[in-house]
Amino acid sequence: MPNLTNPVAPQELLVVGAALQTGIFDILKQGSCSLEELAKKLDFDLRALWTVNESLVSLGYLQFNSDKYSLTSEAEEILFNEQSDKYVGYSLIHTFNVIKAWTTIPEVLKTGAPLERVRDQQDIKGFMAAMKKSAKETSDDIITICLRDLPIGSKVLDLGGGPLNYARPFAAAGAEVTVQDKPEVCEVMEKNLLENERIKFVPGDFTEEVIEGQFDLAFLGNICHIYGPEGNTLLFKRVHKVLKPNGRIAILDFVRGVSKRAELFAVNMLVNTQTGGTWTLQQYTDWLKQAGFDDIQMHDIAGRQIILARVIT
Ligand SMILES: C[S@@+](CC[C@H](N)C(=O)[O-])C[C@H]1O[C@@H](n2cnc3c(N)ncnc32)[C@H](O)[C@@H]1O
Structure with a gap:
């Protein structure tokens, strides 16, 4: 059962945020895919993608039927249905990026400056959604x-x-x-x-x-x-x-x-x-x-x- 507000499970937020940031959910929103098809579309390592996907299945975001991964109805609602009370959508990419940035506090304390980061279109989309x-x-x-x-x-x-x-x-x-x-x-x-x-x-x-x-x-x-x-x-x-x-x-x-x-x-x-x-x-x-x-x-x-x-x- 997806639960992004569970404070004892930051790992859930990180794995879901990463899947959203990298486009895994966007591709599966278009239709179900085998592991190999998904890896090819995203140019991802098979073992890494399998491990992440299986964790998303265990958390209730993906399902695996007839050799294909697809979004669960709950993931559709949380990630893509703007009318739902549970909708979090792309703002989760921003939450993911905020967490990444806050893990650099030890380095920033020494230099006083933020670490260099390149922001892609997906990051901009996440930021805009969070602001909205x-x-x-x-x-x-x-x-x-x-x-x-x-x-x-x-x-x-x-x-x-x-x-x-x-x-x-x-x-x-x-x-x-x-x-x-x-x-x-x-x-x-x-x-x-x-x-x-x-x-x-x-x-x-x-x-x-x-x-x-x-x-x-x-x-x-x-x-x-x-x-x-x-x-x-x-x-x-x-x-x-x-x-x-x-x-x-x-x-x-x-x-x-x-x-x-x-x-x-x-x-x-x-x-x-x-x-x-x-x-x-x-x-x-x-x-x-x-x-x-x-x-x-x-x-x-x-x-x-x-x-x-x-x-x-
Ligand atoms: C935190 S957001 C606030 C967005 C909006 N004003 C709101 O309150 O929801 C900051 C916005 O300012 C823009 N911004 C930041 N520095 C800027 C600059 N030097 N010149 C133009 N736009 C800038 C960013 O691109 C972003 O859209």
């Missing part, structure tokens, strides 16, 4: 707070908004949304836009430049934890330049000293980024003021904080 899952329950409240008192049709810049978790509800609320994200993310996510969605993708690294414009609101959702004090101050200054007089900046993140998750989440940033971490309200206030913002307010939404500030005119 975490935004699902809170996006409506966040959009309401951000757009409060702004006119319908406001221009919104969503920095790092590639996963579309907030861009979509902003657009549905009547805003005209521009998303700036990394080119590789834009390439994957632009294909998911629906016809007539008022969202424009602009590929580009915002640590180099922020797209020009005159925006009513700049939304920085879960990006300030990726960068350090210097990077965030610079980013806020760049954002200030592309906002209208009286324009608003909204920062969504775990604020250190307020969110119960901030300290532990900072470890994830330690093992994955050069300068990232979680920051206090005082730090955000100082950086925002240095960049020319004032009227700073903070709201709590389900354990995350949203900080709003206004361009001083």
